[in-house]
Amino acid sequence: MAPLRAWGRASLVTALVLVGACTAKLGETDGTTGSGGPNGGGSHVGGGGVVEKPTSFSPAVMRRLNRVEYNNTVRDLLGTELRPADAFPVDDLGGGFPTVGSSLSLSPAYVINYEASAHALIDDLFSSETRWAQHVPCAIDTEGDACATSVLREFARKAWRRPVTDDEVTSLLHPLRVAEAEGFTPTDGLRHALAAVLLSPYFIFKVEVSPDQLDGYELATRLSYSLWGTMPDEALLQAAAAGELLEDDGLAAQVDRMLADDRAKAFLDNFAARWLDYHDLEKHEVNADVFAEFTPELGEAMKQEANRFIYDALISDAPVSDMLTAQHTYVNEQLAAHYGITEPPPAGVTPGEFWRVDTSAANRGGLLTLGALLTHTSLTSRTSPVKRGDFVLKHLLCGEIPPPPPEVEGIPDSGAAANETLRERMERHSSDPACSGCHKVMDPIGFGLENFDGIGRFRTHDGAKEVDATGTLPDEVHFEGALELAAILSTDERFPFCLTKHFMTYSIGRVLKGNVDEAWAQYLTQQAVAEGGSLRSIIKNVILSEAFRRRAVE
Template identity: 30%
Template sequence: MQAAVMAVTAGSSGHAQTTVEARWKSEALPLLETYCYDCHGDGIKKGELALDRFGSIKQMQQNREVWKRIRDHLKHRLMPPLDEDQPTVAEREKLLAWIDDAVFPVDPKHPDPGRVTLRRLNRVEYQNTLRDLLGVEVNIMDLIPPDDSGYGFDNIGDVLTLSPAHLERYLEAARVALDKTVKPGAMPPPETRTNGRDLKGNGQRSEEGHYLFKAGTAETVYRPLRRGKYQVTVKACGTLGGDGPPAMELEIEGKKVHEWKVDAPMDRPKDYAHEIRIEEKEPLSIGVSFTNDFYDENHPDRSRRDRNLMVNSITITGPLDGPPLPKPESHRRIFTERKPGENDRAYALSVLNQFARKAFRRPTRDGEVTRYLELVSLAKDQGVEHGVRLALEAMLVSPSFLYREEPQPEPDNAKKIHLIDEHALATRLSYLFWSSMPDQQLMELANRGELRKNLAGEINRLIADKRSRQFVSNFTGQWLRLRDVPSSQPAKRAFPGFNPRLRDAMRRETEMLFAHVIREDLPMTTLLDADFTFINEDLARHYGIPDVRGGEFRKVELKDSRRRGILGQGSFHLLTSYPLRTSPVLRGKYVLENLLDTAPPPPPPNVPQLEPPSRHGDQRSLREQLEKHREDPSCASCHALMDPIGFGLENFDATGAWRDRDGGKEIDASGELVDGRKFHGVDELRKVLVEDHRSDFHRSVASKLLTYSLGRGLDWYDKPALDKIVADTEAAGGSSRAMLRALIDSVPFQYRRGDS
C-alpha cells in the first residue's frame, strides 16, 4: 500500500493537491482497504474493477467514468453489498468528499461552461421554426426521420446527425412549406379539396375514399369567395357491372348539373371535371351521386356482377373569372413592396437579406447572401419571384438555418471562455421556451445589445406566450416520459373500463399541472404535493372525485390527499406498470431516476422477470415475490433502493385507480428506505420526498432543465452551476421561476468555450 501512496504523491504538485494527497493517506485509502479491497484490491478485481491499479490522482482523473460509477455506487449505498460490513454515514461522506476533491476538482471562481456541440434543429424545432418564419401552419413531421435521443432528450447535439437522407427530407419539407407560403407569378385561383374519407352521405369511408356500394350520395359544404365560375373536379374510380361502368351525377344543392360515366378502374382513379357558375355568396352543398347500382351474382361475367363507385376526393377551384385574388399574407411578408426604379437583382438581394436575417437568427455576414443570387439568375426567364423561391429553398437547408450557430473567437482553444453574443442568447431562450426561433422583439433587443438588460421581463414574456406550450409538452414529454403515455395500454381483460380517451386525459392532467406551476411561479415541489389538479369528468370518475361534469378540463381542489402531485396521477401509474399488473420496481426506478436523479444501474443479465398474475401462477403477493427475489445478493442493493418506494404506491393499480386489496389480499403499502426512514402509503412517501429530499428533487429538476437547455449531457465540471441553481431556488422558497432564472443566469447557459 505504501508504494501506491508514494505513486500518488509523486504524480501531483501544489498545496491544494498535497492536501488531497494527505487525505488520501489518512482518510480515503484506509476506508477503501477496509470496505472495498476484499473484492476490488490486492489482486482481486470483481466486476473487472481493481482499485489498487490507480497509481496516481492523475490516473484517476484520466478514468473519470470509472470513478463516477464508484462514486454513484457509494452515494446510493449500492456498494459495499448489503451482506458485507457497511461504512458509517460519516465514513461514507468522507470518502465521497475525497473523490470529489481529488478526481472531480472544480473551482467555483473559474467555472467551466463546458463544450457545446453544434446543434441541428430536431424535427419539432424545424417545424415550429418554419411556422414562425413563414407564417403558415405546415405539418412536415412525417417527412423527416425521427431524431435520436441522448441523456433522455431528443435535442442533444452529439446525437443529432445529418445524413444524406435527412438533407433530402429537409429539402422536401422546405418545398412543401414554400408551396403553401409563396405564390410566384400570376395568382392561381384558390382550391378547396375534400378527401373522400371526409365527405358526408351514404356508403363507407376509409383512407382511400368514400365507397358507394349501392345508390347514394357523397357531398361536402362549400363556401364560395364570390359569385363567378368555378370548376368541380371529382377524383373517382369504380367497378363494372352489367352493361357498363358506374354513372356519377354532379349535384348542387341536390339538383343534377352533370353526369359522367366512371371508366377508371379501382387501382387507377382519374379526375372528372365540370365547370359551374355560382350566383350567391352563401354556403352550398356540392356532391356526387351513384345512380345506376347493379348487382347480379349469377351474371356470366364474374367481373361484371357488382357495379360500385369510389369517390377519392372533390376539389373546387375558383373563382375562375374576375380580378385575381390578392397574394396571401405569407407571400407579402417575404416579397415586400418594391422601390421605384429598383432592378430585379437589387430587389432580390433586398428580399433575401431580410429573409436571411430572420432565418439565420442573426445579422448576415458580408457577401453571405450575394451567393444566393446565382440561384435567382437560374429562373430569370420565369421572373424574379420564381428565382427568389429557388434561393429560399436553398436557405432552408443551409447550415445557418438547420444548425444553431454560436460564433466563437477561438473555437479550437478549450481555455478560451467567452460570453455568448446576444443573438445566440436570444436563440437559446426561444428554443428553450418555444422550441422555435426568436421573435421580432427578441431580435430587436439583441440587435441593440439590450437583451441582457431586459432579461427578467423577456423570460416572463416568453413563459406567458402561448408558444411556451412547446416547453411544457417537449420537456415534460421527455423528463416525465409523457410521450410514452399513448403507447401504454393496460390489458382489456384485466381493465375493461380503460380507454384511449382516459389515457389522453391522464397525460393532459400532468402537462397542465406543470404548466400551472411555471406560469404561476409556484414552488417546484408543488409537482409533488399540489392540493389541486386539472381533470375532466372521465378522469374524475376514474379517480372517484365527485361533482365534475363535462369533457372540459378545469382546476379542482383535492380533498383526497392521495391524489396530490405526480405520484397520485394516472400518467405516472400507467408508465410504471405492466399491462396486467403494477410494478413496484418500475415505480421505484421512475422516482429515483426522474424525480431524484438517482438512476440505479441496469439489472444483471439473465435475471428472470416475475410471472404475471394468473389463476395457476405464483400465489404469493407481488411484495412476497419481490422479497424472495431480493435474496439474490446481486439484486439486493438495487432493489433495496427501488422496491420500498414502489411498495408505498401499491394502492394504485396499473391504470391509476385506487384499491385496498390485490388478488384477495390486503395491500401492504409500507416501506423502509436505505437510510432507515420508514413510511406507510403514498401520503407518507410524499412527505418523505418533500421534507427529506427537497434538495435532491430541486437538483434533479435543475439537472434535467440544464441538459435540455444546453443540448448536452452534464459532466463533473457542471457541479458549481448546479449547486448555484439549487441554492438560488431554495433561497427563493423553491420558486419555479427562480430556478429558471438561475438556469438562464448560469455559466453554462451564458458562456461557452472552444473544443480542445
C-alpha cells in the first residue's frame, strides 16, 4: 500500500487517541454492585427455596476483541486466510475466559499490531480481484466520492456492526483527500480509508454506549460473539435493524437459528473447552518414557471427543446432568484402541473418522472419563488426585480452593516403599498440617478417579497394588469410582448453577461478583432447571435475561 506522508503515522496516533477516549468513556462505568469475594463467594443455589427475579444490574465493562475473535472477524468480513492476531500478545484471562473486559488490556504493542494488521489485511484484499470487487463494486478512480462513500458506508456498517452516520463517513473520506493532495490515486486513498475502518475502536472493541438496555445492534454483537465467536451475520444485523432483538420472541428465534448453524461449533472451543479446561491440551507435557503411547494425534483425538460430546448436549434437550452420566462417547480408531473399546466402527466409517460408541462395558462414561479432562488434570508422569479433585470442585461445583503455601513440597513420583501406591504417598503427605486443610477436601475426590491413568486409560492396579478408588465429597458423601461420583454430582444443584455462572462470565464479559451477580445466576439456573435443565435452556435463559440485555450505569 502506497504510504501517504500526511496519513502514514497519523492512523496510529488517531487510533491511540480514539481508543483512549473510548476506553475512558465506557471504562468509567466499570465496577461492581453488592459485596462478596471473587466468583460470587459461594456455590449454593438458594438453599432449595424459590429465588426471586433480581431487579438490579452490574455495570458494563469495556471489551476488545480477543485474538480468536479478531481472526474470526477479519475472516468473515474480508474472506481472508490471514490470521494476524496469532502474532498479537497472548490475551489475559478473567474467570478462566479471554472474554472478560477487565482482563483485556490494550498495550502499545496491541496498537502497533492493529495498525500493521489493518494495512496487511487491506493489501491482501486488494490482491484478490474477486474479493476486492465484492467490497468495491464501483470504479473508484473514475466515480470518485460517490463510489468511495457507498463503499465506506457499507464496509464500516459490517465492520462496526451497526449503521454509520454521515459524519462518520465524511471522516472516513479524509485519506482520499490526502491521497489527492499528495498525487496518489483514489484507489490508494480508499485502501487507507478501509484500513482506518479496521483501526477504529468501533471495530476493535465491542462498543456498548446505550445507557440502560442495549440497543439491537449492541445485542447482535454480544449475541454473535457469545455463540459464534465472530461478527453478526447479515440475518442478525437485519433482525437488529427491525427491532426484533428487543423482543423476547425475536431474540429467542435468533438464538435457536444460531445454535442450529454449524458456526455454533465455535462455541465448543471458545466456551466449553475453557470451562472444562482442555482448550490447551496440546501444550500439556507427557513423559514419553512413562506414557510412550501418547502422541499429538491422540491428544487431538481427545479434544475432538470432548467437543463432540459437548455438542451432543448442545443440540439435545437432555438435562445437563446427563453429561455426567452419559453412557456414550465419540472415538476414532486410535482413541477406541487407547480406551480398550473393541466394538467395530459402523459401516461406512472411514479411517480417522469419529463414531458414537456405547461405553457401558468400558468402565467409563460422561464428562469425568473424557480422555482430555483426565490427561489435562494429570502430571507429566502420573495422575494427580489433587488436580482432579480441584477440577471437580472449581469447574463443576464452583467451589473455591486457596493456593498451597509456597513452602510446601510436592509429592515425589516414587514412594519410600517399593509397593506404595500414589494414594498411600499422598495420604502420608497430607498429614502435614500445612497441607491438610486443602488436601482433605480435594484429594478424597481425586482418589475416586484413580482407576484412570495419566493419559485417561482405565486401570485396576497402580504398580503392583490394586487401585483404591473410594472417595468422599466435602459433605461426607462416600462413593467408589468415577461412575458413582458422576451419579452423585448429577443430582447436585451446584452443577447447573456452576455452568450458568461460567456461561454468564463468558458471554457478559465480567467475572461475576457480589450479591447482584450471584442472585442472577441463581435465578437463571432455577428458570432453566424448571424448563428441563438442558444446556440450550441455560444458554437461552441467560441471553434472554435482563442481566445479558441491560447494563447499569454509575
